[in-house]
Amino acid sequence: MLYQIFVDPFAQMVSMPDFLIQVIWEGFVAGILYALIALGFVLIFKASGVFNFAQGIMVVFAGLTLVGLHEAGVPAFLALILAIGVMALLAIAVERFVMRPLVNQPEIILLMSTIGMTYFLIGFGEFVFGGEPKQMITEELGLPTGSSAFEIGEQGLVILQHIDIAAAVIAIIMVASLALFFNKTRIGRALRAVADDHQAAQSVGISLNQIWAIVWFAAGIVALATGIMWGARSDVSFALEIVALKALPVLILGGFTSIPGAIVGGLIIGIGEKIGEIYWGPLVGGGIESWLAYMIALVFLLFRPQGLFGERIIERV
Amino acid sequence: MNRAVDPRDLAMDGDGLAKGEVLLEVKNVSLRFGGVKAITDISFDIRKGEIRAIIGPNGAGKTSMLNVINGFYTPQEGTITFRGEERKKIAPYQAAASGIARTFQNVALFKGMTTLDNIMAGRTLAMHRNFLWQLLYFGPALNEEIANRRKVEEIIDFLEIQHIRKVPVGRLPYGLQKRVELGRALAAQPSLLLLDEPMAGMNLEEKEDMSRFILDVNSQFGTTIALIEHDMGVVMDISDRVVVLDYGRKIGDGTPDEVKANQDVIDAYLGVSHQDEGEG
Amino acid sequence: MFYREAGQFKTTYAADQQVFPILQDRIGVAVILFIAIAVVPFVANDFFMSAIAIPFLILALATIGLNVLTGYAGQLSLGTGGFMGVGAYACYKLATIFPDVPIVAHILLSGIFAAAAGVVFGLPSLRIKGLYLAVTTLAAQFFFEWCFIRIPWLYNYNASGAIEVPGLTLLGVTVTGPAAGSIPRYYVVLAIVILLTVLVKNLLRGRIGRQWMMIRDMDIAAELMGVRPLYAKLSAFAVSSYLCGVAGAMFVFFYLGAAEPSAFSITLSFQVLFMAILGGLGSLVGCFFGAAFIWILPILLRAGPPMIGIPIAAETATHVTSMIIGALIVAFLILEPHGLARLWQIGKEKLRVWPFPYA
Numbered sequence A: 001m002l003y004q005i006f007v008d009p010f011a012q013m014v015s016m017p018d019f020l021i022q023v024i025w026e027g028f029v030a031g032i033l034y035a036l037i038a039l040g041f042v043l044i045f046k047a048s049g050v051f052n053f054a055q056g057i058m059v060v061f062a063g064l065t066l067v068g069l070h071e072a073g074v075p076a077f078l079a080l081i082l083a084i085g086v087m088a089l090l091a092i093a094v095e096r097f098v099m100r101p102l103v104n105q106p107e108i109i110l111l112m113s114t115i116g117m118t119y120f121l122i123g124f125g126e127f128v129f130g131g132e133p134k135q136m137i138t139e140e141l142g143l144p145t146g147s148s149a150f151e152i153g154e155q156g157l158v159i160l161q162h163i164d165i166a167a168a169v170i171a172i173i174m175v176a177s178l179a180l181f182f183n184k185t186r187i188g189r190a191l192r193a194v195a196d197d198h199q200a201a202q203s204v205g206i207s208l209n210q211i212w213a214i215v216w217f218a219a220g221i222v223a224l225a226t227g228i229m230w231g232a233r234s235d236v237s238f239a240l241e242i243v244a245l246k247a248l249p250v251l252i253l254g255g256f257t258s259i260p261g262a263i264v265g266g267l268i269i270g271i272g273e274k275i276g277e278i279y280w281g282p283l284v285g286g287g288i289e290s291w292l293a294y295m296i297a298l299v300f301l302l303f304r305p306q307g308l309f310g311e312r313i314i315e316r317v
Numbered sequence B: 001m002n003r004a005v006d007p008r009d010l011a012m013d014g015d016g017l018a019k020g021e022v023l024l025e026v027k028n029v030s031l032r033f034g035g036v037k038a039i040t041d042i043s044f045d046i047r048k049g050e051i052r053a054i055i056g057p058n059g060a061g062k063t064s065m066l067n068v069i070n071g072f073y074t075p076q077e078g079t080i081t082f083r084g085e086e087r088k089k090i091a092p093y094q095a096a097a098s099g100i101a102r103t104f105q106n107v108a109l110f111k112g113m114t115t116l117d118n119i120m121a122g123r124t125l126a127m128h129r130n131f132l133w134q135l136l137y138f139g140p141a142l143n144e145e146i147a148n149r150r151k152v153e154e155i156i157d158f159l160e161i162q163h164i165r166k167v168p169v170g171r172l173p174y175g176l177q178k179r180v181e182l183g184r185a186l187a188a189q190p191s192l193l194l195l196d197e198p199m200a201g202m203n204l205e206e207k208e209d210m211s212r213f214i215l216d217v218n219s220q221f222g223t224t225i226a227l228i229e230h231d232m233g234v235v236m237d238i239s240d241r242v243v244v245l246d247y248g249r250k251i252g253d254g255t256p257d258e259v260k261a262n263q264d265v266i267d268a269y270l271g272v273s274h275q276d277e278g279e280g
Numbered sequence C: 001m002f003y004r005e006a007g008q009f010k011t012t013y014a015a016d017q018q019v020f021p022i023l024q025d026r027i028g029v030a031v032i033l034f035i036a037i038a039v040v041p042f043v044a045n046d047f048f049m050s051a052i053a054i055p056f057l058i059l060a061l062a063t064i065g066l067n068v069l070t071g072y073a074g075q076l077s078l079g080t081g082g083f084m085g086v087g088a089y090a091c092y093k094l095a096t097i098f099p100d101v102p103i104v105a106h107i108l109l110s111g112i113f114a115a116a117a118g119v120v121f122g123l124p125s126l127r128i129k130g131l132y133l134a135v136t137t138l139a140a141q142f143f144f145e146w147c148f149i150r151i152p153w154l155y156n157y158n159a160s161g162a163i164e165v166p167g168l169t170l171l172g173v174t175v176t177g178p179a180a181g182s183i184p185r186y187y188v189v190l191a192i193v194i195l196l197t198v199l200v201k202n203l204l205r206g207r208i209g210r211q212w213m214m215i216r217d218m219d220i221a222a223e224l225m226g227v228r229p230l231y232a233k234l235s236a237f238a239v240s241s242y243l244c245g246v247a248g249a250m251f252v253f254f255y256l257g258a259a260e261p262s263a264f265s266i267t268l269s270f271q272v273l274f275m276a277i278l279g280g281l282g283s284l285v286g287c288f289f290g291a292a293f294i295w296i297l298p299i300l301l302r303a304g305p306p307m308i309g310i311p312i313a314a315e316t317a318t319h320v321t322s323m324i325i326g327a328l329i330v331a332f333l334i335l336e337p338h339g340l341a342r343l344w345q346i347g348k349e350k351l352r353v354w355p356f357p358y359a
Ligand SMILES: Nc1ncnc2c1ncn2[C@@H]1O[C@H](COP(=O)(O)OP(=O)(O)OP(=O)(O)O)[C@@H](O)[C@H]1O
Pocket: A314, A315, A316, B033, B036, B037, B038, B056, B057, B058, B059, B060, B061, B062, B063, B064, B065, B105, B278, B279, B280
């Protein structure tokens, strides 16, 4: 038993390095998608302290809107632009009808309100688009399909899906542009100021309400990108909503306010759970992917409650 | 239910000390938060039965000092001796069990609970009936609840807050909240009561009421009090001895008159724009 | 006019500490109990008993369980479904291993297993708070769901992967399994729910309940008043999970009859959470209001429109329910965070001064 737990998996890793690399790559790509969802969380949490449980459903909703519009005969790129518009409308609606009335409420109330929003969006999305999974319009959007194989060592083989590579590239572009946005633009700096001090933001001449609408919109765009990438790998379906909850352990690792944290946390969770599933999962019957991420986060919390990048805060009275 | 309060009923449990003996001794305490030195090498004592004021400009380290005394912060250096027992690290609930109660600078009441329940909460340590009795709410558990309720009603009478007994404290005006918080601390029948700016944000009349309550608690129940307050008039009036902090250091210690004459203290207060409201 | 407390003076603290200090309230509760015990079973049809009354009572109990943890002790949980599942599977195993012990004993015992599970997953609450805790309860949820699927011993190696309730009798009457009538099942459920509700109420109005609320409202101050966070939080987890576990066991034994692991999925966790929020966090009657509302709304939406001549597809009804509930959750959080229970109280206060608009 001990042998099976502590020796066997590592022996396997060493004996089949190409397979290990493949596993890590798969985990890496999954991790990027978790990181993208987490990024949406972080954007909103940083600017408004709201823990947006609805980020996962926003991903599904954005993806469905895009596909649904295309099905209705709208050309792919127009559908993309319209989907962005829908996310903007959603952001404005959320700000106006949920965030503004709930300003200054305890965080647990805000969290529960986003759970309510999640249910509303699930019902609304299914009402409009139907409950069945839909195929993402990958090719129509000009995203690459197909795959390349790389030889490793004597007879090893690693296969990379092009769409996964594209996902990685898009994620990098996304993070880079967000970083630029936060550091170089007036609105971006105001957003950062809000996180620290609401008054400072007002002195930049932007109202808090506008800022919230903007961050929700930014999170909506991130959601759309996530929806496209994820949809291209599997389907666009409401089942994604549950998978998206894995962004929570990611945030615990990375800290709720750190963009690099979201990325690193996403990769750790993505790779960690794939390796765990492939090498240790069979020992207990498999399928541990469904909870491993949460357990990693739970154990991590016990030792470093403030996250990888967070600072320890001593409470005051 | 109006009844005169019998002081013997609410007096703290005997701590075996005579008036004037050292109840609490702070020895060479230093406390840092990362780079911020909140307290640097402070020593002073509090004697049984006195009202000991702790004063100083905003950020001087007064609240931090109280937090060290009741175990909420653990100082990097130094020790606290309370009722003859020396300690370096103590959990807040242990400090409470050893007879220290307090109020907070920014009212820290249990907002969702009524005045009555808040003050009952102060009696947490006086209640012991186990889970099974609690499930039944009968026999010993009920008797215990009623006995403690009686004590709480005495405090309610003493503080003249009968009319708000069943009101959730979140709905009370600030001044009354402060009073309820005092009641909650008194309910623990502490031998040392720590008050962090009990009069901050009050109008003159409310301040007078509060001063009266503090003096009454001290004289009727024999409770030793450590008091942080920004209003110099009040401090000089009601305290027996004063310790003055500035930038985390002790710059003065003595009777109100001695402190008033201390040049360091005068400088510290002139150099700082002094706020009456506290908060900070 | 008739709902008045005027003239009802409390002369002892014991009288003042009653659950229902006002006479009219006591009469009201007696009437409700009377209706529940002596009227409902005789006038309601089988559909009402099996599909509405029984699940409503069971879910109300689960909601009380969640409310203890979230509404009273302030620790958010998204793992209710998982803890209910632990109770259900524990009860199933107990009934398999000790078939001769009365089923009620198994039901009440099974909660203890759920309580133990709750304590284990509650341990992190000592170091972490609020949103972070939600993640550890999610860990519990997904971990237990996985156990129910991957550990065949739990479902007695049934080929279907589901647990099927055997026909068990109590005092000679069949109360579980396909042969059990709705009335005996109803009575067992009602008795357990009333019993546990009374016990929980007792906890809540005494020292332990107060400590939970202290932790919820201001944990630092609570600790400085002598509350030990370890005991307060873990006891809340234990009691909460116990109630959820019992509710889960009853859910399978008296309502579903057979259950697949998906019966205890995160959907159930959310359903119970919504019952607690809509009913009113921190209110016991609210649990009953919330459970009734959320359980009955979809049934009404499915059956209502066709009755008045509007055809509605079952799916559409589900989607609309989901939208309505989501919107109501947000609306209640904004307008009345204390939920239906608070509306009920306001209604009573209005009644107290009726026919005058103000007291
Ligand atoms: N939990 C904490 N984390 C970091 N720094 C802290 C913490 N608590 C206090 N400080 C710092 O320690 C110093 C002393 O603070 P403290 O609250 O004790 O002052 P004070 O004398 O009570 O002031 P005031 O009159 O404004 O209440 C301040 O510089 C404060 O910023």
